[in-house]
Amino acid sequence: NAGVTQTPKFQVLKTGQSMTLQCAQDMNHEYMSWYRQDPGMGLRLIHYSVGAGITDQGEVPNGYNVSRSTTEDFPLRLLSAAPSQTSVYFCASSPGQAKNIQYFGAGTRLSVL
Amino acid sequence: DQQVKQNSPSLSVQEGRISILNCDYTNSMFDYFLWYKKYPAEGPTFLISISSIKDKNEDGRFTVFLNKSAKHLSLHIVPSQPGDSAVYFCAASAVPNAGKSTFGDGTTLTVKP
Numbered sequence: 001n002a003g004v005t006q007t008p009k010f011q012v013l014k015t016g017q018s019m020t021l022q023c024a025q026d027m028n029h030e031y032m033s034w035y036r037q038d039p040g041m042g043l044r045l046i047h048y049s050v051g052a053g054i055t056d057q058g059e060v061p062n063g064y065n066v067s068r069s070t071t072e073d074f075p076l077r078l079l080s081a082a083p084s085q086t087s088v089y090f091c092a093s094s095p096g097q098a099k100n101i102q103y104f105g106a107g108t109r110l111s112v113l
Numbered sequence: 114d115q116q117v118k119q120n121s122p123s124l125s126v127q128e129g130r131i132s133i134l135n136c137d138y139t140n141s142m143f144d145y146f147l148w149y150k151k152y153p154a155e156g157p158t159f160l161i162s163i164s165s166i167k168d169k170n171e172d173g174r175f176t177v178f179l180n181k182s183a184k185h186l187s188l189h190i191v192p193s194q195p196g197d198s199a200v201y202f203c204a205a206s207a208v209p210n211a212g213k214s215t216f217g218d219g220t221t222l223t224v225k226p
Contacts, residue, residue, distance in 0.1 A: 004156070031212030040122070042202055042216035043157070050212060058213065090156050096211035100145055104156030 002026050006091050006105035013081040013112045021076040021108050023091030031094040032074040033058070033102065034066065036087040043090060049074055081112045116140045117205050119217035127225050132190040134220050136203030139184060143205040147214065148177060148188050151200045160201070161188070193224045 035043035045058030049068040065077040092102040144165035149157035163170040176189045203217040
């Protein structure tokens, strides 16, 4: 059981480039989320999804797009990378069931030059 | 306005002693609270949680206490072990918004042998 898998683990982009961070889970969880963590700070919610075809914005959604075409996958797209998007990105999934326990991937460390 | 605050960025304790990590929240809509543990270069992992209808939850060496009137929770680790050295995040959610938690900035716990 792989859990939540994020790819790539590391990425360096130039300002203005676009890319997609991949996230896949094999636990058949309905809920999936993307967070970013900046140095010395907690995780801030970017976008989340409560099921296939349903997404919503979190606390810091600007500059990011998401889609959820299947239960398993929840990619995060950076439209035009900016240095302010340099961060560690975590994807999480949750079965819900009134407990909201989230299971996290290992993260993608992104640097935008 | 930060809704979940962990006011101690770091804590150092001796092996075998008690570790107490604190967390305060401001949003009265939060009714489920979680603690996550994070090692370097890994994603957070769920540790223990508590519902707002309880004031204490215990799991082995870990106990979480909730004081709703003070909007305060704490995590007690007894006895502390060197392997407990990690960053601990407090998180809060308003169930049933699974997949949407608000995190504190974390407390780095160091347990000295």
